[in-house]
Amino acid sequence: MRVWFITGASRGFGALITAEALAAGDAVVATARDSKSLTAKFGEHPRLLAAALDVTQEAQARAAVEAAVARFGRVDVLVNNAGFGLLSAVEEASARDVERVFSTNVFGLLAVTRAVLPQMRRQRSGHVINMSSVGGYASSQGWGVYCATKFAVEGLTEALHAELAPLGIKVTVVEPGYFRTDFLDGQSLSVSEPIADYAASSGVTRSSATTLNHAQPGNPHKLAKAMLTLVDAERPPLRLPLGSDTVAVVEAKNRQVAEELAAWRELAVSTDGFDATV
Numbered sequence: 001m002r003v004w005f006i007t008g009a010s011r012g013f014g015a016l017i018t019a020e021a022l023a024a025g026d027a028v029v030a031t032a033r034d035s036k037s038l039t040a041k042f043g044e045h046p047r048l049l050a051a052a053l054d055v056t057q058e059a060q061a062r063a064a065v066e067a068a069v070a071r072f073g074r075v076d077v078l079v080n081n082a083g084f085g086l087l088s089a090v091e092e093a094s095a096r097d098v099e100r101v102f103s104t105n106v107f108g109l110l111a112v113t114r115a116v117l118p119q120m121r122r123q124r125s126g127h128v129i130n131m132s133s134v135g136g137y138a139s140s141q142g143w144g145v146y147c148a149t150k151f152a153v154e155g156l157t158e159a160l161h162a163e164l165a166p167l168g169i170k171v172t173v174v175e176p177g178y179f180r181t182d183f184l185d186g187q188s189l190s191v192s193e194p195i196a197d198y199a200a201s202s203g204v205t206r207s208s209a210t211t212l213n214h215a216q217p218g219n220p221h222k223l224a225k226a227m228l229t230l231v232d233a234e235r236p237p238l239r240l241p242l243g244s245d246t247v248a249v250v251e252a253k254n255r256q257v258a259e260e261l262a263a264w265r266e267l268a269v270s271t272d273g274f275d276a277t278v
Contacts, residue, residue, distance in 0.1 A: 007080055009031055089202035131176070133176060
C-alpha cells in the first residue's frame with residue numbers, strides 16, 4: 001500500500017487522483033484549505049486522512065506531513081497539485097495578482113516539497129510529482145505570468161530530479177493540456193482588467209477561454225488513471241505531457257528551437273575564446 005500526499009484535493013485533478021488512489025487500495029493524505037470540503041466529498045474512509053493545508057503557510061505544510069507520518073508511517077507519493085491561473089497580458093497583471101499566483105504555484109509548491117523531502121530522504125524512496133502545464137513548456141499570449149510560474153516549476157523539477165536520484169527518490173513534472181475541469185471558472189482563475197491595446201493578442205485569448213470552458217478536449221478521469229500508471233513505472237519520465245494538444249505544442253516548440261538555433265548558431269558560438277583584438 002502506497003501513501004499519497006495530494007495538495008488541492010478538494011476538486012479538479014486533485015480530487016480525481018485521490019479517488020483513483022483510494023480505489024487502487026492506497027492510502028491518501030488529501031489536503032485543501034478547508035478540510036471539511038474533503039470529508040464532504042469523500043466521506044469517512046480508513047485509508048484517507050483529510051488535512052487542512054494552505055500551501056503558502058509552511059508551518060501548516062510541516063504539520064500536515066507530521067500528521068501523515070503519524071497516521072500511515074511514511075509518504076510514498078507527493079502530488080503538488082494546488083494552484084490557480086491568471087489570464088492577463090503581462091502588463092495588465094497587477095503586482096498583487098502576480099504575487100498571489102507565484103505564492104501558490106511556486107512558493108507553495110516549494111513549502112510542501114521542503115516539508116515532505118526529509119521523510120522521503122529517511123525512507124530513501126518516494127516519488128515527487130509536480131503538476132505543471134502545457135504552459136510550462138511553451139508560453140503564450142494572455143498567460144505570461146501563469147506560464148512563468150509553471151516555467152519555474154519545470155526548472156525546480158529538473159534540479160530536484162538530479163539532486164534526488166542518488167537518494168532513490170523519483171521526480172516527474174506533469175504537463176496537462178486543456179482538460180475539462182473547472183480551471184477556467186472563476187474559482188480557479190483570476191482575470192485582470194483589460195488594456196485596449198492588447199485586444200488583438202491577450203484579448204483573443206480571453207475570448208477563446210470563455211468559449212473553451214467545459215469544452216476542453218482532455219478527459220480528467222483519464223488523466224487521474226494515467227497518474228497511477230506513472231507511479232507504477234519502474235523508470236518514470238522526468239516530463240510527462242498529457243493530452244494531444246500538449247504533445248503538439250511540445251513538438252512544435254522543439255522544431256522552432258532547433259530551427260532558430262541552426263539559423264543563429266554561427267553567432268551563438270562566436271563568443272567563445274580570446275584573441276588579440278578583444
